[in-house]
Amino acid sequence: EFGTVFKCVKRLDGCIYAIKRSKKRLAGSVEEQAALREVYAHAVLGQHPHVVRYYSAWSEDEHMLIQNEFCNGGTLSDLITENERRLKLLSEVRLKDLLLQVSRGLKYIHSASLVHMDIKPSNIFISRRTVVHDIHVDGDGTDADVIYKIGDLGHVTHASSPRVEEGDTSFLANEILQEDYGNLPKADIFALALTVVSASGVKALPKNGEVWHTICRGQLPYIPQVLSPEFQHLLKLMIHPDPACRPSASALTKHRVLLFTSKLSIDSLQEQLKAEKFKNALLLKELKEVQLATAAAQENAHNAASCTTGRSCNRLSTHAGKKMTRSLSLTMF
Numbered sequence: 001e002f003g004t005v006f007k008c009v010k011r012l013d014g015c016i017y018a019i020k021r022s023k024k025r026l027a028g029s030v031e032e033q034a035a036l037r038e039v040y041a042h043a044v045l046g047q048h049p050h051v052v053r054y055y056s057a058w059s060e061d062e063h064m065l066i067q068n069e070f071c072n073g074g075t076l077s078d079l080i081t082e083n084e085r086r087l088k089l090l091s092e093v094r095l096k097d098l099l100l101q102v103s104r105g106l107k108y109i110h111s112a113s114l115v116h117m118d119i120k121p122s123n124i125f126i127s128r129r130t131v132v133h134d135i136h137v138d139g140d141g142t143d144a145d146v147i148y149k150i151g152d153l154g155h156v157t158h159a160s161s162p163r164v165e166e167g168d169t170s171f172l173a174n175e176i177l178q179e180d181y182g183n184l185p186k187a188d189i190f191a192l193a194l195t196v197v198s199a200s201g202v203k204a205l206p207k208n209g210e211v212w213h214t215i216c217r218g219q220l221p222y223i224p225q226v227l228s229p230e231f232q233h234l235l236k237l238m239i240h241p242d243p244a245c246r247p248s249a250s251a252l253t254k255h256r257v258l259l260f261t262s263k264l265s266i267d268s269l270q271e272q273l274k275a276e277k278f279k280n281a282l283l284l285k286e287l288k289e290v291q292l293a294t295a296a297a298q299e300n301a302h303n304a305a306s307c308t309t310g311r312s313c314n315r316l317s318t319h320a321g322k323k324m325t326r327s328l329s330l331t332m333f
Contacts, residue, residue, distance in 0.1 A: 003031070007070060017055065018070045025062040034154035034165070035064035041156035044112055050105030052125055052151035071149060073126030080121055080199055089201040089225050096231065098124075099196050100258045101148040106188050106249035109150065110159070115184040117176075118155040118167030119191035121198050125151045159184050170205040171195065174216040175243055186243035189252075193238030201225055217241055230257045 006019045022031045035057075042054030053069035073079075076098070083089065090098070102124060109116055116123075129145040155165050162181050166172060173190035175183070194205060194215070201224045206212040215221060218241045220232065227235075234257045240246050247255065 003035075016070045018068045020066045020068065022064045032064065035066065037156055037165075038066060038153040039064075041114060041153040044114065045109065045153075048105060048108045049147065050101050050149050051108060052149045068151070069127075069149075071125035071127045071151070073128045073146065075122050076124035076126065076148070076195070076199060077121035079126065083201070090199050092225075092227050092231060095196055095200055095227075096258055096260075097146075098148055098199060099192070100253065102150060102192055102195070103249050103252035103258075105148075105150040106185075106192065107253055109156075110185045110188070110249050113159045114156050115159050115162070116150060116153065116156055116188050116191075117164065117184070118152065118171075119150070119188050119195055120168050120171045121195055123150065123152040124195065125149045157184070167191070169207045170212075173239075173243065174241065183243040185248065186246045189238050189246045189249065190243075193235045197221065197223065197235060200227070215239060 003020045003022050006021065008017050008019045009015070010017060022035055024031050039054075039057045042057075045051060045054075047053055052071065054066070055069070056067040058065055102119070106116065106119070125148070127147045127149060129147070155167050157163050157165070162184055164176065164179075164181060164184075166176060169177075171191040171194050173187040175181075176187050197220060198205060202221050205215070205221065211221060218236065218239055220236055220239070223232075234247075234255065238246050238252075252258065
């Protein structure tokens with residue numbers, strides 16, 4: 001909402017990047033603080049598969065520009081809108097996969113004593129390893145080639161000495177509204193649960209009103225599909241009114257409800273590893289064949305050259321021998 005994003009090709013490497021440019025001039029503005037927070041957060045975090053990768057930032061004509069990884073699948077919000085248009089719902093397995101992947105990204109962010117503070121569908125980006133219409137879909141409905149990444153770090157703050165800039169109130173835990181910042185990482189967990197709920201087909205979450213208060217009291221809104229009791233219980237636990245009762249991001253990555261999804265992720269990676277090993281084996285075989293052919297060609301060329309040189313030397317020796325005397329004096333210095 002504070003910037004414009006461009007899909008750009010860098011001339012030097014030919015790669016595609018997302019360039020975010022602030023809408024307003026930065027000097028002394030709120031946008032400046034958000035942009036700087038985002039840059040500082042990326043500088044601290046480094047690289048992780050479930051966090052949008054940062055490359056560079058600079059100021060140009062008093063506007064901040066941030067060069068990030070381009071995610072070719074858009075955002076989770078885009079996917080939700082498309083599913084609504086097509087009257088389609090994400091399966092429970094895919095919802096679990098979403099929860100697991102974003103939990104891994106949050107675990108990484110929280111391990112650096114940082115909190116995101118604005119987890120919501122429009123800040124979850126999607127990268128697809130293959131062309132959109134050629135996505136490999138497992139028999140259980142999981143997209144093996146979809147990677148979810150946490151982006152937009154403009155609200156990131158330190159967990160122990162926070163400067164809280166409130167995000168979307170539809171995903172904001174009640175304790176943050178009460179200015180209780182004693183357990184900030186659990187506010188991200190609350191927002192993540194509602195992000196998954198939004199992806200399940202729930203209508204737009206309210207920013208206030210009775211339904212909003214019901215959610216703040218730890219009750220899930222109506223979900224228009226049948227989810228397993230175990231999964232619903234986990235989502236409900238993630239929005240518990242007491243932050244201390246919510247699981248941490250680290251605990252979510254190892255939660256028994258998500259273990260099957262985790263196994264699917266591992267199996268998918270193993271299949272990709274096998275495919276890469278097979279391709280490498282073929283390449284090594286081709287390389288060996290080329291090396292053998294090259295060595296044979298060089299040996300043939302060397303033999304041919306030796307034969308030619310040998311005949312020349314013989315002719316030279318015979319010719320030179322007619323002019324040489326029988327004795328030869330050699331002085332060595």
